[in-house]
Amino acid sequence: GAGVSQSPSNKVTEKGKDVELRCDPISGHTALYWYRQSLGQGLEFLIYFQGNSAPDKSGLPSDRFSAERTGGSVSTLTIQRTQQEDSAVYLCASSERLVAETQYFGPGTRLLVL
Amino acid sequence: ELKVEQNPLFLSMQEGKNYTIYCNYSTTSDRLYWYRQDPGKSLESLFVLLSNGAVKQEGRLMASLDTKARLSTLHITAAVHDLSATYFCAVTPNAGGTSYGKLTFGQGTILTVHP
Numbered sequence: 001g002a003g004v005s006q007s008p009s010n011k012v013t014e015k016g017k018d019v020e021l022r023c024d025p026i027s028g029h030t031a032l033y034w035y036r037q038s039l040g041q042g043l044e045f046l047i048y049f050q051g052n053s054a055p056d057k058s059g060l061p062s063d064r065f066s067a068e069r070t071g072g073s074v075s076t077l078t079i080q081r082t083q084q085e086d087s088a089v090y091l092c093a094s095s096e097r098l099v100a101e102t103q104y105f106g107p108g109t110r111l112l113v114l
Numbered sequence: 115e116l117k118v119e120q121n122p123l124f125l126s127m128q129e130g131k132n133y134t135i136y137c138n139y140s141t142t143s144d145r146l147y148w149y150r151q152d153p154g155k156s157l158e159s160l161f162v163l164l165s166n167g168a169v170k171q172e173g174r175l176m177a178s179l180d181t182k183a184r185l186s187t188l189h190i191t192a193a194v195h196d197l198s199a200t201y202f203c204a205v206t207p208n209a210g211g212t213s214y215g216k217l218t219f220g221q222g223t224i225l226t227v228h229p
Binding site for chain 1: 202204216
């Protein structure tokens with residue numbers, strides 16, 4: 001079946017602009033995760049959703065970052081007033097359930113903030 | 115705070131040789147994951163280890179988990195060029211807190227297999 005999809009695949013924006021990144025999880029997967037990967041910080045957890053709720057927002061780097069998930073499916077990660085240090089690959093993953101399940105990763109969105 | 119450390123970070127191997135990548139983590143967990151990442155690509159799941167003593171094998175790769183030592187190993191047997199990639203281990207805390215499900219990754223091991 002279809003895997004996790006993300007859009008856009010690449011995004012170039014100017015410092016100070018807002019961006020929205022989208023994730024479509026595997027159909028039927030109740031858990032959805034956002035990570036980011038950068039040269040300096042490696043792979044970092046940002047936030048996860050169980051259904052539509054996000055029990056742990058501790059990984060969001062600042063209050064400029066927010067995420068939502070509606071209908072237990074699509075999720076959007078929004079970065080407001082982007083900064084150059086936000087440049088990274090943003091990866092979305094989903095799993096069938098939260099407990100002890102493999103997380104399947106999408107192809108990522110490469111964000112470059114000029 | 116959960117910390118995950120891999121070593122080595124860089125591994126250059128000759129084809130046909132064996133080697134082991136180590137993954138140490140700092141807190142109680144009996145759930146460990148190994149992923150592979152090719153350049154410019156996303157993460158591909160290799161193994162999920164869910165209990166002490168778990169061992170899984172796929173082709174030339176074998177992963178094991180020792181939860182008492184907080185150590186997982188990824189053993190490569192008779193390496194071939196196709197195994198060249200970056201390998202990550204990741205750990206999630208045991209159930210009971212809001213961090214359950216959150217993966218903390220190691221730094222990654224860049225593996226290059228050459229003739």
